[in-house]
Amino acid sequence: MGWKRVAALLAAALLAGLLVGCGGPEDDPAGEKDEESVDSTEMSSQENEVGEEEKMAQYKKIKVDTEKTYQTMESFGTSGAWWSQYVGGFTKEVDDSGRSSREAIAELLFDKEKGIGLTCYRFNLGAGSADSKKGKFSDVHRRAQSFETAPGEYDFSKDANAVWFLKKAVELGVEEVVLFCNSPLERLTDNGLAHMTEGGSRVNIQPEKYGEFAVYCMDMAEYFIGEGIPVKFISPINEPQWDWYNGQEGCHYEPDQIAGVYLAFLDELEKRPALEGVKLSGPESGEWGTAVTQKYAQAILGDERLAAHFDTIDNHSYWSDETAKKSFRNWMTVHYPDVKLRTSEWCEMVNGSDVTMDSAVHIAQEIAEDLRILDVVSWQNWVAVAPGGYRDGLIYIDEPSQKYRALKRLWSFGNYSRFIHEGYVRVDIEADTREQEKMLPVAFTGVNGDGEQELVMVFINEGVTAQEFVLTGCEDYKKIACHETSDENDLACVLEGEYDSDSTVVSVPRMSVVTVVLTK
Numbered sequence: 001m002g003w004k005r006v007a008a009l010l011a012a013a014l015l016a017g018l019l020v021g022c023g024g025p026e027d028d029p030a031g032e033k034d035e036e037s038v039d040s041t042e043m044s045s046q047e048n049e050v051g052e053e054e055k056m057a058q059y060k061k062i063k064v065d066t067e068k069t070y071q072t073m074e075s076f077g078t079s080g081a082w083w084s085q086y087v088g089g090f091t092k093e094v095d096d097s098g099r100s101s102r103e104a105i106a107e108l109l110f111d112k113e114k115g116i117g118l119t120c121y122r123f124n125l126g127a128g129s130a131d132s133k134k135g136k137f138s139d140v141h142r143r144a145q146s147f148e149t150a151p152g153e154y155d156f157s158k159d160a161n162a163v164w165f166l167k168k169a170v171e172l173g174v175e176e177v178v179l180f181c182n183s184p185l186e187r188l189t190d191n192g193l194a195h196m197t198e199g200g201s202r203v204n205i206q207p208e209k210y211g212e213f214a215v216y217c218m219d220m221a222e223y224f225i226g227e228g229i230p231v232k233f234i235s236p237i238n239e240p241q242w243d244w245y246n247g248q249e250g251c252h253y254e255p256d257q258i259a260g261v262y263l264a265f266l267d268e269l270e271k272r273p274a275l276e277g278v279k280l281s282g283p284e285s286g287e288w289g290t291a292v293t294q295k296y297a298q299a300i301l302g303d304e305r306l307a308a309h310f311d312t313i314d315n316h317s318y319w320s321d322e323t324a325k326k327s328f329r330n331w332m333t334v335h336y337p338d339v340k341l342r343t344s345e346w347c348e349m350v351n352g353s354d355v356t357m358d359s360a361v362h363i364a365q366e367i368a369e370d371l372r373i374l375d376v377v378s379w380q381n382w383v384a385v386a387p388g389g390y391r392d393g394l395i396y397i398d399e400p401s402q403k404y405r406a407l408k409r410l411w412s413f414g415n416y417s418r419f420i421h422e423g424y425v426r427v428d429i430e431a432d433t434r435e436q437e438k439m440l441p442v443a444f445t446g447v448n449g450d451g452e453q454e455l456v457m458v459f460i461n462e463g464v465t466a467q468e469f470v471l472t473g474c475e476d477y478k479k480i481a482c483h484e485t486s487d488e489n490d491l492a493c494v495l496e497g498e499y500d501s502d503s504t505v506v507s508v509p510r511m512s513v514v515t516v517v518l519t520k
Contacts, residue, residue, distance in 0.1 A: 059505055060432040064443050064455065064473040068428035071340065071375040073444065075176045076417035077120025078109065078384040078394065079345065080165055082141050082248075085130075087385050088161025090402040101402040105395055106165065108406050109384055110172035116394075116414030116491070119422065120176040120380055121169045122235075122344070125220055126159070127183040127194035127249045134186065135193045136246040144194075144249055146185055147223075148216060156223065170229055175422070176378075178281065178344070179221055180235040182249040184213045194249040201243050204251045210264035218268045221275055233279050235344070236265055239286040239316065240296060255295035258283055259303050266309055284344060285315045288374070289324025294331055301336050312377070314344040317370055325373040342378040343370045347392040357487055357511045359391045360408035364460045364513045367416050368440035371426065381413060411491040412513040415483065418491065419456045419515050420444045429457065432469070439467060439508065453520040461508040468507045475501045477518035486512035 090101035097104060108115040126144025129135055137143050145159040156163075166177070183194040188209040191197065196204055205213065213236065221231045237251070237258055244250025253261065265280055283296040293315065301307045313332070317325075332339060348362050363381070370376045385404070386393025394410035397403070424446030431437040439459040448454050455477060461467050480499035485491050486509055499518055508514045 059468060059470045060436060061472050062432065062436060062441060062469050062506075063430045064457070064471060065428040065430070066445055066455070066473065070426040070428075071371075071377050073420055073424045073426070074342075074377040074422055075118075075120035075380075076413070076420070077118050077122060077174075077176065077178075077378065077380040079122040079124070079180075079380065079382055080162060080169075080384070081122070081124040081144070081182075082139075082383055083385040083393070083397075084162040084165040085144065085159060086141060086161060086399065087397060088164040090397075092402040094401065094403045101397075101404055102164070103168070105385060105397075105404055106168045106172060108395060108410060110169050110174055112173055112418065115172075115418075116410060117173065117418040118169075119174055119417075120178065120378060121166065121174045122178045122180050122380060123162070123166050123224075125179050125181050125217060127181070127189075128186045129183075129194040129249055131158075132186055135195055136197070138247055142248040144182075146216075147220065148185060148187075151187075151212070152215075152219075154219065154223070166224075166229060167227075175230055176232045177224070177229050178233040178235055179217065179224070179231055180238060180284070181217065182238045183244070183251045184209070184236075185216055188213055189251070195244045195246060196250075196252065197245065201252050201254075203253050203257055204244075207260050207264075210261050211268065213261075214265040214268040217265065218272055218275060221278060222272065225274060225278075231278055233281040233314075234265065234269070235281045235284055235314065236261055237282050238284045240283060241286060241292050255292070255299045258296060259299045259306060262300060262306055263303070266305060279311075280309060281312065281314045281342070281344070282310075283313070283315070287318050287324065288315055288320040288328040289326075293328060297332070297336075301339065310339065312340040312342050314342045316345040316382075317343050317366060318346065318349060322369060322373060325369060329374050340377045341374050342380075343374070343376045344378070344380050345382045346370075346380075347382040347390075350391045351389070352391065353388040353396065354391045354409075355396070355405065355407055357408050357412075357485075360412035360485060360513065361460060361462050361511065362391075363409045364412045364415065364458070365440060365462075367413070368442055368458065368460060371416075371442050372440065375426070379416070406490070408485060408490070411485040414491045415458050415485055415513045415515045416442075419483070419517060420458075421446055421448070423447075424454075424456065427455075435463070436467065436469060438462070448519075455518040457516045457518075459506075459508045459514050459516070461510060461512050461514070464510050466507055466509045468505055470503075470505055471501065471516075471518075474499075474518055477501070477520055479519040480504060481517045481519075482506070483515040483517070484509065484512055485514075 094101045126146050128146035130143035130145040147154045149155050184205045189204045240253035285293045285296045383392050385395045388396045396405045424444040427443050429441045429443040443457045482495040484494045
């Protein structure tokens with residue numbers, strides 16, 4: 001029974017008690033009341049009932065249909081590129097918790113109760129620019145080590161800080177690790193660098209080197225699996241449509257070139273029994289919806305062997321609006337209806353630091369769009385930790401002091417990642433009004449760790465006033481918990497108790513992201 005219903009009935013009972021007290025046993029020893037007194041009590045109760053019904057009728061409704069289903073969720077995650085290789089060495093205690101900075105940051109990202117419970121982690125297999133110091137990099141942290149010391153020889157004590165974070169992520173609950181490359185190893189590239197310096201849009205590795213590139217990546221996968229790391233995917237190509245001049249490790253490929261890379265990787269993968277169950281992923285196109293994006297997907301799915309191996313297409317959501325996403329989703333539905341989609345990278349491409357709900361709302365809107373339009377089964381943020389000056393990281397750090405700041409966008413991401421677990425199925429949720437639809441509601445059902453059936457819904461309110469509504473289609477659920485990210489709260493539980501579908505009102509405050517969890 002909802003709290004408003006309880007309050008109304010308690011008020012009616014209290015009023016009835018007062019009336020009884022006014023004409024109680026001392027005034028009426030026989031315990032008999034006159035008809036007028038009885039009628040008055042009954043009418044008061046009925047008036048309260050009618051008043052409650054009228055009050056509930058003023059609220060708009062949001063309908064959930066658990067019979068209409070969409071994708072099954074696999075993971076939420078982030079990348080360790082460009083920060084774990086130094087933040088993994090943050091061993092100072094910078095707060096009163098007694099933990100080092102790196103341990104606190106890992107907890108915020110991966111702990112399922114104290115943090116946001118991410119279950120996917122993308123580990124960067126570097127091309128070796130940090131070892132050679134060759135090339136032009138505006139930021140030293142965008143260089144990356146490789147484990148190779150000579151062809152087929154490795155030193156796994158290298159990149160120790162990044163490996164510490166990888167292992168800590170798994171310890172805290174990460175179940176899906178993606179090994180990804182921005183560039184082939186420097187020794188395999190045409191110019192001996194991990195990026196281009198001139199020559200226009202052209203590939204930086206020749207086909208005869210694809211096999212060696214694959215051997216290195218498979219050796220890395222075998223090693224990490226042997227160390228207890230749950231490597232599930234190997235991704236050798238990153239945003240192939242860009243030219244990758246200076247700045248960071250990267251490699252351009254034309255659509256007709258990427259099939260050769262993936263076939264070489266598939267050849268090597270199939271030789272290795274230790275990698276049974278590991279999949280290739282890609283093509284990691286930088287955006288959805290363009291003709292070029294379709295060509296990269298077609299290059300993979302148009303090849304018979306690759307099509308038999310790839311059951312997902314992983315792309316990034318940069319510069320992709322609702323129209324672009326609908327376009328790509330429709331194209332996939334027509335040509336490859338059984339292939340799932342994953343958003344493997346996104347951050348807000350805006351200069352300037354932001355610690356407010358503004359960027360927190362924007363990341364939540366991006367997640368909601370990709371879940372609702374693209375039906376993605378995984379959603380992954382780019383760079384979990386950053387030094388500031390950009391709206392990218394979920395946590396800002398100050399490298400000299402090793403101090404960190406958890407941002408509002410960390411917690412709004414957690415409105416999804418902490419509550420929508422692997423195996424949860426998206427179901428239909430329909431708003432009454434345009435204002436409600438602007439909240440981009442999503443709903444998922446699944447069984448939680450305690451064996452209870454849950455309905456998890458997330459709402460985003462970018463407006464200046466609160467949104468209040470009642471839910472329909474949820475009559476079988478008996479408990480409710482609401483978790484809010486706002487100016488005042490960081491994924492805090494702001495309501496917990498009994499749920500009554502006839503009387504419980506859900507409130508989403510201004511400029512907030514709210515997760516509502518109903519439990520049977």
